Amino acid sequence: xxxxxxxxxxxxxxxxxxxxxxRRTPLAAPFAAAVAAALVGxxxxxxxxxxxxxxxxxxxxxxxxxxGRTLRLTETDRWVLSTLWGCAxxxxxxxxxxxxxxxxxxxxxxxxxxxxxxxxxxxxxxxxFFIGGAALLLALTLLGEGHGMEGTMQYLIAASLGFLxxxxxxxxxxxxxxxxxxxxxxxxxxxxxSMALVLWLGVWPAQRWVLFLFAEGxxxxxxxxxxxxxxxxxxxxxxxxxxxxxxTQIPSxxxxxxxxxxxxxxxxxxxxxxERGWGMIGGYAWLASSGLSWLTLGMGTIEGIHLSAWxxxxxxxxxxxxxxxxxAHRRMSGSTESGRIxxxxxxxxxxxxxxxxxxxxxxxxxxxxxxxxxxxxLLLPSHPVLSLVLIGSLGLLGWSLLRExxxxxxxxxxxxxxxxxxxxxxxxxxxxxxxLLFLGPWLGIQFEALAxxxxxxxSLG
Amino acid sequence: xxxxxxxxxxxxxxxxxxxxxxxALDDWRWMLLAWALMGTAGGILLQQAxxxxxxxxxxxxxxxxxxxxxxxxxxxxxxTIAPKTLTARSMIHWRFRILAALFLHIIARMAEVRFPLPIxxxxxxxxxxxxxxxxLLIATLSRSPLxxxxxxxxxxxxxxxxYLSVQDSLLAIGLxxxxxxxxxxLTAALTLVRQEVSA
Numbered sequence: 001x002x003x004x005x006x007x008x009x010x011x012x013x014x015x016x017x018x019x020x021x022x023r024r025t026p027l028a029a030p031f032a033a034a035v036a037a038a039l040v041g042x043x044x045x046x047x048x049x050x051x052x053x054x055x056x057x058x059x060x061x062x063x064x065x066x067x068g069r070t071l072r073l074t075e076t077d078r079w080v081l082s083t084l085w086g087c088a089x090x091x092x093x094x095x096x097x098x099x100x101x102x103x104x105x106x107x108x109x110x111x112x113x114x115x116x117x118x119x120x121x122x123x124x125x126x127x128x129f130f131i132g133g134a135a136l137l138l139a140l141t142l143l144g145e146g147h148g149m150e151g152t153m154q155y156l157i158a159a160s161l162g163f164l165x166x167x168x169x170x171x172x173x174x175x176x177x178x179x180x181x182x183x184x185x186x187x188x189x190x191x192x193x194s195m196a197l198v199l200w201l202g203v204w205p206a207q208r209w210v211l212f213l214f215a216e217g218x219x220x221x222x223x224x225x226x227x228x229x230x231x232x233x234x235x236x237x238x239x240x241x242x243x244x245x246x247x248t249q250i251p252s253x254x255x256x257x258x259x260x261x262x263x264x265x266x267x268x269x270x271x272x273x274x275e276r277g278w279g280m281i282g283g284y285a286w287l288a289s290s291g292l293s294w295l296t297l298g299m300g301t302i303e304g305i306h307l308s309a310w311x312x313x314x315x316x317x318x319x320x321x322x323x324x325x326x327x328a329h330r331r332m333s334g335s336t337e338s339g340r341i342x343x344x345x346x347x348x349x350x351x352x353x354x355x356x357x358x359x360x361x362x363x364x365x366x367x368x369x370x371x372x373x374x375x376x377x378l379l380l381p382s383h384p385v386l387s388l389v390l391i392g393s394l395g396l397l398g399w400s401l402l403r404e405x406x407x408x409x410x411x412x413x414x415x416x417x418x419x420x421x422x423x424x425x426x427x428x429x430x431x432x433x434x435x436l437l438f439l440g441p442w443l444g445i446q447f448e449a450l451a452x453x454x455x456x457x458x459s460l461g
Numbered sequence: 462x463x464x465x466x467x468x469x470x471x472x473x474x475x476x477x478x479x480x481x482x483x484x485a486l487d488d489w490r491w492m493l494l495a496w497a498l499m500g501t502a503g504g505i506l507l508q509q510a511x512x513x514x515x516x517x518x519x520x521x522x523x524x525x526x527x528x529x530x531x532x533x534x535x536x537x538x539x540x541t542i543a544p545k546t547l548t549a550r551s552m553i554h555w556r557f558r559i560l561a562a563l564f565l566h567i568i569a570r571m572a573e574v575r576f577p578l579p580i581x582x583x584x585x586x587x588x589x590x591x592x593x594x595x596x597l598l599i600a601t602l603s604r605s606p607l608x609x610x611x612x613x614x615x616x617x618x619x620x621x622x623x624y625l626s627v628q629d630s631l632l633a634i635g636l637x638x639x640x641x642x643x644x645x646x647l648t649a650a651l652t653l654v655r656q657e658v659s660a
Binding site: 067068069125126129132133136137139140143149152153156157160161163164167171 | 593597600601603606609610612613616617620624627628630632633636637639640643644647648650651654655
């Protein structure tokens with residue numbers, strides 16, 4: 001019995017039960033963050049004994065049997081879980097000053113716990129239920145003081161439909177193994193996974209829920225949701241590639257991922273022109289920026305996958321800044337509409353919204369620019385038009401962001417004073433962005449292991 | 462055999478009709494009744510048309526009944542908080558919604574002929590396609606969380622009919638039923654939150 005792994009799986013679910021009654025108190029956020037940080041520490045402090053179960057597969061400690069199925073922890077999984085819980089701890093701390101984010105702490109811990117079980121469980125066809133359960137549970141974090149019902153309902157529909165796609169894809173992928181030589185099952189698997197990605201990542205035409213969540217819901221709950229669905233799905237596809245090595249060998253696999261990435265980047269830029277409000281534009285900036293991760297993942301080369309993994313690390317700080325800025329905006333004015341907070345009444349809030357938006361767009365000097373530049377360099381020789389269009393799309397999004405800043409002040413309900421936490425968070429955020437610039441290369445080295453794992457799995461097929 | 466086939470056909474028409482009623486009715490209590498009958502009829506159809514153990518089909522019926530009870534209690538509580546906002550009237554007239562349900566059922570029949578799956582009886586496949594289509598329509602046309610949740614659960618019901626016929630792992634079947642319960646609890650929670658806000 002692998003007791004450390006059992007503790008790792010049970011702790012977040014037990015902690016969620018403890019945090020739930022505390023959610024209305026100021027203790028909930030630091031407690032939830034401490035649990036998430038402790039999980040990261042636990043992953044690295046425990047002396048896991050490496051066990052070779054196959055010549056090409058080494059796991060940390062013996063497998064754990066849960067519900068009659070096995071759960072294994074590999075070195076890559078350790079990195080994945082550290083990223084997940086580390087980012088979750090930051091999210092909980094970010095949500096601390098805002099009362100309307102109180103549902104995030106217990107639900108975030110429970111959803112993260114379910115997601116970890118689903119991620120480690122084999123076969124995938126059973127793990128999908130835990131992942132789907134985590135995605136559905138997050139719907140409860142999205143309501144903030146009565147706001148965001150429209151987005152939550154749309155999210156519930158998208159998450160449920162996406163879950164059905166994943167379940168069916170897992171079933172069809174098993175049919176490929178059971179009935180070799182029938183191309184129908186292979187094609188169906190790729191189509192279903194692509195449809196699930198469209199629904200869960202918010203790819204056009206299923207993008208509205210992401211925008212509604214940022215604009216009307218609880219912004220940090222929304223950020224946690226898009227984080228778990230984006231990062232979680234990215235890592236989970238690695239588990240799919242592990243379980244079904246033929247998947248990454250199919251040409252349409254990479255084409256689907258690339259198409260999803262390009263559609264996310266281009267449609268976000270064009271559609272953002274027709275929208276107003278910090279929440280809406282922030283949502284589009286997030287979609288465009290995560291599109292870059294999926295496009296580079298779809299390249300299928302070690303450089304592309306490495307770049308994709310690296311962008312995941314860099315995006316988190318920008319997402320946190322955007323979520324905090326939107327939450328502070330909501331607290332001051334009751335909404336995220338443009339023109340409601342003049343620059344002199346909320347300088348730190350507006351600066352944070354603008355800067356995090358620019359960081360998501362990879363404008364220099366933010367760390368993401370390196371990724372954008374590398375992508376352009378990779379794409380330019382083979383797809384010059386596409387790389388130029390992608391640069392142009394950034395210009396459109398930048399214009400939408402600037403337009404928000406230039407919107408003349410509008411009269412409305414009286415403003416509440418700027419939260420004092422905005423100053424401290426703003427300073428910390430700028431320091432974190434600055435550190436990212438210097439730590440970027442080191443972070444890149446850490447993520448290289450993930451890229452190599454992808455390539456190793458592809459070559460196994 | 463021929464008698465059994467026609468009974469299954471009749472059942473699949475009946476389920477499609479009940480799903481159409483869930484789509485068309487505006488009163489939440491009648492809508493719930495139609496939804497409960499639809500779930501029960503789905504369980505009976507499963508029992509007759511496939512080789513799954515009777516207990517599993519029985520659990521499907523029990524599941525629908527329990528969820529209906531949960532929604533009824535939620536609805537009653539929500540009505541006491543803010544009576545006027547429980548059922549938001551749809552933008553589309555009920556006649557058009559009935560037509561849409563009929564249209565979706567015809568498409569499901571055509572899809573079953575065009576893309577048959579040998580491992581699942583045709584009548585079950587028709588019901589699966591119909592319920593997923595109508596469920597999606599209910600969910601997307603709805604403004605109230607109760608109705609949207611019922612739409613999502615109608616989709617899940619349709620999918621469960623397919624899943625129970627092809628899946629032999631009891632754990633997977635149990636987890637699928639757990640997902641329906643989770644959606645039902647989320648729907649109930651969202652309905653109550655919405656009512657509190659409206660009040």
